[in-house]
Amino acid sequence: MxxxxxxxxxxxxxxxxxxxxxxxxxxxxxxxxxxxxxxxxxxxxxxxxxxxxxxxxxxxxxxxxxxxxxxxxxxxxxxxxxxxxxxxxxxxxxxxxxxxxxxxxxxxxxxxxxxxxxxxxxxxxxxxxxxxxxxxxxxxxxxxxxxQHPYDALLDIYEPGATVVELDQIFNDAKKGLKTLIREITSQKQVKSSFLKKYYPKNKQWDFGLEVLKNMGYDFNLGRQDISQHPFTTSFSSEDVRVTTRVDENDLGNMTWSCIHEGGHALYEQGLPSSEYGLPSGAAISLGIHESQSRLWENQVGRSKEYWSFMYPRLKKYFPENLKNIKLNKFYKGINKIAPNYIRTEADELHYHYHVLIRYELEKKIMDGSLNAKTLKTAWNRLYKKYLGVVIPDDNQGILQDIHWSHGSFGYFPTYSIGSFYAAQFFRQAEKDIPKLKQQLARGKTDKLLKWLRKNIHDHGQTYSAKEICERVTGEPLRFKYFMEYANQKFRPIYKLKV
Amino acid sequence: MxxxxxxxxxxxxxxxxxxxxxxxxxxxxxxxxxxxxxxxxxxxxxxxxxxxxxxxxxxxxxxxxxxxxxxxxxxxxxxxxxxxxxxxxxxxxxxxxxxxxxxxxxxxxxxxxxxxxxxxxxxxxxxxxxxxxxxxxxxxxxxxxxxQHPYDALLDIYEPGATVVELDQIFNDAKKGLKTLIREITSQKQVKSSFLKKYYPKNKQWDFGLEVLKNMGYDFNLGRQDISQHPFTTSFSSEDVRVTTRVDENDLGNMTWSCIHEGGHALYEQGLPSSEYGLPSGAAISLGIHESQSRLWENQVGRSKEYWSFMYPRLKKYFPENLKNIKLNKFYKGINKIAPNYIRTEADELHYHYHVLIRYELEKKIMDGSLNAKTLKTAWNRLYKKYLGVVIPDDNQGILQDIHWSHGSFGYFPTYSIGSFYAAQFFRQAEKDIPKLKQQLARGKTDKLLKWLRKNIHDHGQTYSAKEICERVTGEPLRFKYFMEYANQKFRPIYKLKV
Incomplete structure (x- = not known):
């Protein structure tokens, strides 16, 4: 029956x-x-x-x-x-x-x-x-x-359970923590990354991108990569999860990290339980958790020295001329360059969160009525001066840069940052749980990490909420300090700062 | 209101x-x-x-x-x-x-x-x-x-209004007419077509195919071509009509005429009135009329001496080595080679209709109950011996060759032949209506022909039935004799038969 x-x-x-x-x-x-x-x-x-x-x-x-x-x-x-x-x-x-x-x-x-x-x-x-x-x-x-706050209603659409009270806490911690580190970094000699802007032919970039995806464990029997104007991941079921990328022939970084980022999203979708198709138990938890998967691969893995100690010789085979004089260490520093900018999507790992913070603060005020579209631009430009020290040169490089608001997506931006913070907290736990994880990555082995993500996160769909999964996996709720730990451990050596 | x-x-x-x-x-x-x-x-x-x-x-x-x-x-x-x-x-x-x-x-x-x-x-x-x-x-x-006949009910699905009574008449005429011509042709020296089976690299075939489609007037702003296992045309509206092709590197003809054939289907779909989207007045009349459009381009245009007198020098630019010793006339004869075969999709323009006739006769008997799946194979093999003089070597090259029956598509095959017959009748009328049509084709100009097809056929959607459109355009119902006229005019000179 x-x-x-x-x-x-x-x-x-x-x-x-x-x-x-x-x-x-x-x-x-x-x-x-x-x-x-x-x-x-x-x-x-x-x-x-x-x-x-x-x-x-x-x-x-x-x-x-x-x-x-x-x-x-x-x-x-x-x-x-x-x-x-x-x-x-x-x-x-x-x-x-x-x-x-x-x-x-x-x-x-x-x-x-x-x-x-x-x-x-x-x-x-x-x-x-x-x-x-x-x-x-x-x-x-x-x-x-x-x-409590009207913004909570919209936050809940993208990050079920998230509230202004909690996010205020997280972003305050972020604001304080990042400020010190960034100030120290910007007082040091800047690293060079101009080698990323040489001419990198499209076909070879494309082939390298496929190698990167394969190495991550992305299953091409259950997906494919194509070209689109803006990179994205989409899923038609866990058996058909597609990624797109774009190739800028004068910027190797553009394709490379969008590929790894979308690959991270796609691994989550390919890992959702196929037997739960159509049900919450077969769907991703939240945008924040989704972003934690893409950011973990993009940054914790994809901008680590270990990952590139394996992958860089492979990359060099595609572009021997461009990279012959760039040693691994120089490459590693270059791909982790820290410098303020007014465009969110071009921001480095640290400044990025100020971009999100600005949008978060503005959206809160939009929602409580203390800002409107007319007063928004002045507030935008003021916050960029305050947090990033930059003067917005024009609207396209300022308030017009993101598509989100034009789609009515208010409450979306914070998920980018909390995704990064979840990523740091998850990765720290993965390092504890998986023996010699970094050494494995240095040998090009990503399978144990993927298995860990599958078992701890992907397999459960929405059976646990973001908060529950974080507690289950790491024993704690989301805390900014793990991102800060990660950032200090990574950037202090690069910029020769005291640890 | x-x-x-x-x-x-x-x-x-x-x-x-x-x-x-x-x-x-x-x-x-x-x-x-x-x-x-x-x-x-x-x-x-x-x-x-x-x-x-x-x-x-x-x-x-x-x-x-x-x-x-x-x-x-x-x-x-x-x-x-x-x-x-x-x-x-x-x-x-x-x-x-x-x-x-x-x-x-x-x-x-x-x-x-x-x-x-x-x-x-x-x-x-x-x-x-x-x-x-x-x-x-x-x-x-x-x-x-x-x-009258149970088969009529199924014929009507694909070709509204078609009946066994009418089709018997058409196929009887075809059987008689084609028999004489084919007998004369096969008594002559065969033409050579082996130059089509040289190695033709995929990329160049693809580029040539695109040139062919553009020359026909296929609008790439309202469609695109891709690769698939079996070529087909599909429409998501008259603003998005897509064709697919396949490329066999050892058979130039495969890509070339499938491209022209699907292009003909696509021109019909792109020509349907966009303002009538979703309505019968915005839809194709029948499979037979659809096929008339593909066949007209494939055969009346795409296997004509005039078309190739323009296109052959262009084709030669893609494959100078393969074709340098093949003169236009030899090429033209080669692409119009007549020889019996047991595979419908590989049949020449004349034998093709015997393949369809065989399926028509079998389907009639299937529908009136005088044949069943058990007795079908013997009947199939017997008819191939009778009409094409060939002994079917195995099931794959015989009764298993078509996908149609496995899809339950009984009544579909006849539309292939009546499509060809409509094509001949329409093209004869186009030659009357368009001054110097053949000379235009010889200069690579297809726009007047397309305009004529648009005005006479595409523009009307289903406002007129197949029978009505045929009468409106040619002043007569469908008659096999126009196909026979076309066939005699074309093949008698090629095979040096008396006209």
Whole structure:
């Protein structure tokens, strides 16, 4: 006899099939779409989104969830699935159709005016539509509901359970800790990284990128890499997880670390349990945890001396001319250069968190109403002066640089930083748990690390929350000090600072 | 005030969006899919198919159609859309869910055992599942309904309005006409085509294929070409029509004419009116008319002396070594070589129709019950001996060669031949209507021909049936004699036969 729980599973798998179909259309849009068909494609994706939404908010489904929740015939993992789905169901059904349409129109307008403003390098073209979207996001926070800060409602979308109270703590620690280290570093002689900006032919970069992915354990039987304007990872199931990269022939670093970063995301998705397809227990925990996987590979592994002591001779085979006079140590220092900049996506490992902090502070004020689109630019420029000591030269290199707000994604940025902080905390634990991890990396062996990530994080889907997984794996909640430890251990020797 | 007709349009566009999403998933499956994700992808496609079916067979939609049909506020074109949709609606709702599931399982089984039989080169592994599928197709014909022959019900799926009575006439004419010409040709000295089987590097073939498509007027802003195992054309709207090809480095002809053939299909799809998206008035008329477009480009244009008098010097630039000693006339003769063979897809322009005729005769008997899967192979081999004079060496080169039956596609094959016959009749009319068409082709100008096809055929979608469009364009119903005229005019000079 079929269990009632199976009805829930079928419904969730149906919705997942629709969602992943949208992801296929979206991937194809970024990778393959002929110029003339963007409008039609967006419409086709919107139709599927509408169907997925209808399926998910079906009142019968709500009743099924409420009926299942207290049942004794389901186990703990199943109950957790029902709980998490019911939370999403309640959130989704709180929005009236009228609001959803209004928000989607506002996003569409804001995105278009952001694009126009980028072209004209003029924030003024964007300000009204952004303000309109901000008002809707504040309305959205009220609809979702919150206990302390309206921003909490939006943070929860990307990082379930995250709050301003907690993030304030983390970012305050980060602000203080990073300030000292960065000040010491910038007083030292700068390292050179110009060798990364020589001419590196596209085909060879591409081939090296594939070697990097293979070395990480990315499974090409369950995915592929393609070229797109902005690198991304997408999953159509754990059996089809695709990454994209871009190749700048005058910047080797661009492809290399985007490849490792996306590879880290992809390993998480390929590692999610296939048997739990469509269910919370088969899905990634949060954007922060997702980012912890990409950052761990990108930085803890992919900018470590051990990793490159194995990989650098291989890289040299692709580009013997460019690198023949660059020794490993010089390469290692160059790829870890610290210098302030006004572009987040080009920031180094340390300054990066000031970029996020600035956005975090601004978003908090946007959400509590103390900033609006008109006053935002001045505040942006002021904070860049304050935290990074840079004068924003123009809007494109300032407030217009990120796409996120034009998509209505307020609350997204903090997940980048906490991802890095989780990465440091996880990696420290992995070093404890895996004998001679760094020596293994120095021999090109990444399999034990991947196995550790699978067992501790990937395998569980959303069965544990971000907080729970962090406690389970490291014995503690997320703490900034592990990132600081990592940063000191790495950068002090590079910059010849006292340890 | 919105018209009731607009509700119909919205519904049809929604269904089209789902259908085209399936097409994107299917294209991606053929072109990009990682090995390990075929099963999940099929499931995702099945989910969308189920949703599309539910949407289309929604009783409310049926009521809307019936209400709209007699309304005075709709124009003739709109009424034609409603009529055609209602016909499909009635057909779709005649099938009980139980039957649809049974059929889909039978197809799945038959496809798998066909694949296994192909691998073992043994028809016996396929025979039971094929018989099961045959029985279901006979049941399907009864459910659809027919006036004279059960086969008519299936023919109508692919070629609306086609019947055994008409096709018997056409194929009888073909059988007689072709027999004489082929007998005369095979008594002559054979032409040489071995130069096509030299080594032609993949990249250069690919580039030449793109040049061919551009020359035809295929719009790369509204489509793209990729590689797949079997060449095909797919459309996600008239703004995104994609073709695929395959490249055999030891056979230049394989890529070249599959490219032109698929290009012909694609020009039809790119030419369908974008404003009629999702409606019959924006869709291709029938498989026969579709095939007329591909065959016209492939044969009337793409195997003509005029076309190659322009294109051959260009081809030679790609492969100067291979072709330096081959003069245009020798090339032209070589690409029009006539010789019997047992593989349909490798057949020449004349023998091809015997391959189709054989399948037509067998399918008729399958449908009236005088043949079954067990007796089919003997009948197949006997007809190949009778019509083509060849002894089938094994099952893979005989009854197992086509995928169609394993998909349950009975009634599909005849559209290949009538497509060729329509092509000849249309092209003859185009030559009358377009001054100096052949001279234009000899100068590489295809735009007038494309414009003619657009105006006479593509622009109308399904507003006229195949029969109506043929009468409108050529003043006559489909007649085999125009193909015969074309064949005589072309092959008699090549083989030095009296005209």
């Amino acid at each position: 079929a269990r009632i729980y199976d009805q829930y599973v079928s419904k969730m798998q149906k919705i997942a099939d629709i969602g992943h179909s949208i992801a296929v259309l979206s991937w194809d849009k970024e990778v393959n779409l002929p110029k003339g068909s963007a409008v039609r494609r967006s419409q086709q994706m919107a139709t599927l989104s509408g169907i997925a939404h209808e399926e998910f908010t079906d009142p019968k489904f709500g009743k099924l969830l409420k009926r299942l929740l207290p049942m004794r015939t389901i186990n703990d993992k199943e109950r957790k699935n029902i709980e998490l789905t019911l939370k999403e169901y309640k959130k989704a059904t709180r929005f009236k159709k009228e609001f959803v349409i209004r928000r989607s129109q506002a996003i569409s307008k804001a995105y278009h005016s952001w694009t126009a403003a980028r072209q004209a390098n003029d924030y003024n073209l964007y300000v009204d539509d952004l303000q309109n979207l901000i008002e809707l996001k504040r309305e959205e926070a009220k609809i979702i509901g919150f206990e | 919105a018209r009731i007709y607009d509700q119909y349009v919205s519904k049809m566009q929604k269904i089209a969006d789902i259908g085209h999403s399936i097409a994107v998933l299917s294209w991606d499956k053929e072109v990009n899919l990682p090995k390990g994700s075929a099963v999940r992808r099929s499931q995702q496609m099945a989910t969308l198919s189920g949703i599309a079916h539910e949407e289309f067979t929604d009783p409310k939609f049926g009521k809307l159609l019936k209400r709209l049909l007699p309304m005075r506020t709709i124009n003739d074109k709109e009424r034609k859309n409603i009529e055609l949709t209602l016909k499909e609606y009635k057909k779709a709702t005649r099938f009980k869910k139980e039957f649809v599931i049974r059929r889909s399982q039978a197809i799945s089984k038959a496809y798998h055992s066909w694949t296994a039989a192909r691998q073992a080169n043994d028809y016996n592994l396929y025979v039971d599942d094929l018989q099961n599928l045959i029985e279901l197709k006979r049941e399907e014909a009864k459910i659809i309904g027919f006036e």
